[in-house]
Amino acid sequence: MKQLTFLFVLVLGVVFSTVASKPGKEKEVKIKTSAVCDMCKERIEKNLTLSKGVSEAVLNLDDKVVTIKYNPKKTDEAALRKVITDTGYDADSQMCSKTAHDKLPECCQKGNEAHGHH
Amino acid sequence: MKISNLNIYLILLSCLLGGRLQAQRVTGTIYERNETGKKSTLVGVNVFWGGTSLGTITDSLGKFDIARSAKTNRLIISYIGYKTDTIKVLAESNFDVIMKPEGQLGEVVVRGTSSQIDRLNPIQTEIITTKALAKAACCNLSESFETNASVSVSLSDGVTGAKQIQFLGLGGQYVQTNVENIPNIRGLGTTFGLNYIPGTWIQSIDIGKGAGSVVNGYESLTGAINVELVKPDAREKLYFNAYVNNFGRGEVNFNVNKKLNERWSTGILSHASTLQTRVDNNGDGFLDMPLYTQLNAVNRWQYKSDKMMAQFGVKALYENRLGGQVGFRENMRGTSQAYGFGNTTRRVEFFSKTAKMYQDKPYKGLGFIVNGLNHTSDSYFGFSNYNARQQTLYANLIYQSIIDNTNHKFTTGLSYLLDDYNETYKDIHRMRTESVPGAFFEYTYNYLDKLTLVAGIRADAHNLFGAFVTPRMHLRWQPFEHTTLRVSAGRGQRTPNALAENYGYLVSQRWVRFVDELRPEISWNYGASLTQTFHLFEKHWDVVLDYYRTDFQNQLVVDTDHADDLAAHLYFYNLKGKSFSNSFQAELNGLLSKRTEIKLAYRLFDVWQTMGQPVNDVRLMARMMIPRDRVLFNIGYTLPYDKWKADLTVQWNGKARINDPLQSLEATLDKKSMPILYSQAYTNVNAQVSRAFRKFEVYLGGENLLNFKQPNPIINAQDPFGKYFDAGQVWGPIVGRMVYAGIRIKVKD
Numbered sequence: 001m002k003q004l005t006f007l008f009v010l011v012l013g014v015v016f017s018t019v020a021s022k023p024g025k026e027k028e029v030k031i032k033t034s035a036v037c038d039m040c041k042e043r044i045e046k047n048l049t050l051s052k053g054v055s056e057a058v059l060n061l062d063d064k065v066v067t068i069k070y071n072p073k074k075t076d077e078a079a080l081r082k083v084i085t086d087t088g089y090d091a092d093s094q095m096c097s098k099t100a101h102d103k104l105p106e107c108c109q110k111g112n113e114a115h116g117h118h
Numbered sequence: 119m120k121i122s123n124l125n126i127y128l129i130l131l132s133c134l135l136g137g138r139l140q141a142q143r144v145t146g147t148i149y150e151r152n153e154t155g156k157k158s159t160l161v162g163v164n165v166f167w168g169g170t171s172l173g174t175i176t177d178s179l180g181k182f183d184i185a186r187s188a189k190t191n192r193l194i195i196s197y198i199g200y201k202t203d204t205i206k207v208l209a210e211s212n213f214d215v216i217m218k219p220e221g222q223l224g225e226v227v228v229r230g231t232s233s234q235i236d237r238l239n240p241i242q243t244e245i246i247t248t249k250a251l252a253k254a255a256c257c258n259l260s261e262s263f264e265t266n267a268s269v270s271v272s273l274s275d276g277v278t279g280a281k282q283i284q285f286l287g288l289g290g291q292y293v294q295t296n297v298e299n300i301p302n303i304r305g306l307g308t309t310f311g312l313n314y315i316p317g318t319w320i321q322s323i324d325i326g327k328g329a330g331s332v333v334n335g336y337e338s339l340t341g342a343i344n345v346e347l348v349k350p351d352a353r354e355k356l357y358f359n360a361y362v363n364n365f366g367r368g369e370v371n372f373n374v375n376k377k378l379n380e381r382w383s384t385g386i387l388s389h390a391s392t393l394q395t396r397v398d399n400n401g402d403g404f405l406d407m408p409l410y411t412q413l414n415a416v417n418r419w420q421y422k423s424d425k426m427m428a429q430f431g432v433k434a435l436y437e438n439r440l441g442g443q444v445g446f447r448e449n450m451r452g453t454s455q456a457y458g459f460g461n462t463t464r465r466v467e468f469f470s471k472t473a474k475m476y477q478d479k480p481y482k483g484l485g486f487i488v489n490g491l492n493h494t495s496d497s498y499f500g501f502s503n504y505n506a507r508q509q510t511l512y513a514n515l516i517y518q519s520i521i522d523n524t525n526h527k528f529t530t531g532l533s534y535l536l537d538d539y540n541e542t543y544k545d546i547h548r549m550r551t552e553s554v555p556g557a558f559f560e561y562t563y564n565y566l567d568k569l570t571l572v573a574g575i576r577a578d579a580h581n582l583f584g585a586f587v588t589p590r591m592h593l594r595w596q597p598f599e600h601t602t603l604r605v606s607a608g609r610g611q612r613t614p615n616a617l618a619e620n621y622g623y624l625v626s627q628r629w630v631r632f633v634d635e636l637r638p639e640i641s642w643n644y645g646a647s648l649t650q651t652f653h654l655f656e657k658h659w660d661v662v663l664d665y666y667r668t669d670f671q672n673q674l675v676v677d678t679d680h681a682d683d684l685a686a687h688l689y690f691y692n693l694k695g696k697s698f699s700n701s702f703q704a705e706l707n708g709l710l711s712k713r714t715e716i717k718l719a720y721r722l723f724d725v726w727q728t729m730g731q732p733v734n735d736v737r738l739m740a741r742m743m744i745p746r747d748r749v750l751f752n753i754g755y756t757l758p759y760d761k762w763k764a765d766l767t768v769q770w771n772g773k774a775r776i777n778d779p780l781q782s783l784e785a786t787l788d789k790k791s792m793p794i795l796y797s798q799a800y801t802n803v804n805a806q807v808s809r810a811f812r813k814f815e816v817y818l819g820g821e822n823l824l825n826f827k828q829p830n831p832i833i834n835a836q837d838p839f840g841k842y843f844d845a846g847q848v849w850g851p852i853v854g855r856m857v858y859a860g861i862r863i864k865v866k867d
Binding site for chain 2: 045046047049050051055056057
């Protein structure tokens with residue numbers, strides 16, 4: 001039973017520390033990207049969300065702006081922009097990493113018309 | 119009659135409404151986008167106003183024209199195989215809509231419940247997605263149902279590690295388990311088949327309750343489980359998984375998918391696992407789980423063009439198991455130095471699926487499935503040897519089209535099944551060749567998304583048991599937007615494989631006797647279900663209530679209730695009397711908060727069978743090993759893109775009927791009726807935490823955290839060569855608490 005209680009506390013502790021660390025001194029930044037379609041949206045959001053210090057990233061395909069909530073103690077805007085350029089997309093005026101961009105599927109590369117989507 | 123009247127009434131109604139609002143119409147074109155990104159129109163798409171009966175379908179150019187509704191501005195666009203779209207229509211009057219195929223973006227969904235009820239399917243179907251599969255380590259199919267209330271999995275005995283499904287109060291052999299619509303876990307595969315589908319190969323699992331579709335055959339007595347494997351054109355190019363647990367079980371899975379060009383792609387799914395540590399935690403002198411090694415792989419090729427789709431591939435499996443007393447070594451086989459169990463299984467399979475599509479008629483299709491396999495399983499239980507071989511050929515030709523419009527669809531075709539079994543257990547030889555050509559027809563009537571009626575019938579000519587007809591019917595009715603009702607009824611038939619299906623009972627010194635010439639098992643299944651969706655604090659919740667009854671006309675009765683001073687017995691005979699199963703389930707699932715998902719379910723089984731005919735002690739008995747009550751609770755917490763994920767599952771299993779050869783013997787000697795014994799109730803708790811990084815994911819979890827162990831899982835473990843040794847009376851966990859950890863690495867494009 002002791003071990004079980006320990007495990008329970010461990011699981012809950014992990015969950016709540018993650019939840020608890022979210023509010024507080026969280027900052028928000030908006031970055032314009034060169035995302036084209038839903039696949040791009042997923043790729044950018046995923047890579048940002050899974051980066052250190054980021055709690056949420058939402059990309060709006062209408063204006064291509066990604067809104068990132070992050071902990072300024074763990075990361076900064078420059079690092080976030082780098083995640084986007086390394087994923088193969090422009091971040092505001094910063095150009096994308098060419099190698100990453102060329103690896104993207106054709107439909108996701110710059111200069112492609114937006115996929116029809118409702 | 120009722121339906122056609124209703125239909126005419128509704129057509130009239132929509133004409134009337136249409137006439138009145140003619141000035142204000144909404145028009146548009148519906149497209150899909152193919153592989154190369156080209157747009158093409160979709161014909162026969164349902165377009166209707168949400169919550170009304172006002173609807174239309176797109177014409178041969180993909181165009182629709184619909185009167186505006188005074189009641190709503192939500193236009194719903196739905197088409198089988200595509201994601202249903204809802205569009206808010208404001209001032210606009212012309213639309214182009216591009217529909218997305220279902221499932222294509224399934225894994226992108228960030229929020230939403232991980233196990234879902236398929237709302238449009240006329241058969242009550244639960245879908246276990248990759249997301250739900252990731253809730254547990256899911257080493258293989260047997261562990262994939264941990265968070266599902268309908269299917270439970272239990273050990274079949276205390277030695278071999280074989281696992282069996284319980285579904286609607288009956289064993290896994292009564293569920294038709296398909297892999298991509300090809301019957302797979304059947305015949306000799308029933309014994310260890312659940313362990314032969316690694317979790318990382320699985321893309322999704324559909325669990326259909328009640329009579330299945332006639333298209334896939336006649337063998338689904340209680341339901342159909344369909345497992346979809348990862349496809350060669352999946353977005354995951356590479357997937358590597360490694361797993362290890364505290365008992366020393368190690369696993370490696372490696373999947374590679376490669377698109378060769380626009381049309382061709384190929385994929386390899388592979389698996390290797392082993393346990394080489396001797397574990398005897400309960401100190402009964404027997405290994406709590408067998409040592410084993412499994413090697414398993416699939417290679418598949420896929421061709422896709424506008425006109426046709428083809429797939430073919432091979433599967434190969436090798437597995438070796440060794441169990442029994444702790445001191446047993448393979449070279450002691452056939453001696454009384456120690457009791458040992460061994461099994462070597464070799465299985466080779468090929469499969470091919472070809473589908474012809476008609477571009478201008480997307481509702482039309484012609485498909486052909488062929489599957490062949492060779493399965494050998496060589497086992498020994500102490501001095502008793504059991505060698506078995508199965509060869510199967512299965513072919514199914516399917517044609518699908520419409521009658522007049524897409525509201526009336528039909529699927530028809532021809533099938534052929536060849537099964538060849540050759541088994542030897544001690545001095546019992548059993549050989550059987552089944553050759554079954556068949557034909558089927560299934561009609562589907564669809565009224566918008568509100569009503570679906572499926573009526574199917576098939577006729578099969580069995581070389582051993584004669585011709586028979588299998589009718590099945592399903593009705594789905596959605597009277598209100600959030601309420602779905604379903605009823606179903608149908609016949610099922612299968613030939614039992616007594617030894618392979620009751621493998622666990624062979625780990626004993628029971629005398630096996632076939633009292634009768636076994637006849638096929640025949641049952642009728644009836645069911646009804648209600649799915650109600652509601653919103654609580656703006657969160658989506660589902661309540662599902664269902665009831666199913668299975669009535670057997672004939673069944674293989676497996677009787678382990680009897681023992682005398684010569685031996686304990688294992689009798690196989692045909693049912694003479696009644697056999698039925700009632701299954702009731704209530705399930706609530708939904709989102710507690712944006713990131714917390716919860717499920718609570720209760721299940722009741724009431725299963726009875728007339729037994730005791732060989733010893734003239736005929737009685738209606740509760741079916742063995744089936745707990746009457748079961749409660750399942752699951753709570754899961756997920757951050758976006760699964761950055762952190764935590765999951766907790768609690769299962770409570772009520773008591774089940776068991777027996778004990780020594781008590782049976784006592785009753786025989788005292789000339790009493792067989793004793794009725796019950797197991798204990800027990801609780802099983804599993805938990806898992808996982809953390810995703812950009813390129814990989816790690817997980818840590820525990821099973822059976824309360825460390826519950828069935829006391830004395832092996833009866834007479836101290837005397838395994840004695841008359842009343844029995845390892846087949848297992849109803850709970852043997853091994854105790856298990857902790858595991860693993861890593862998943864995925865490379866996507």
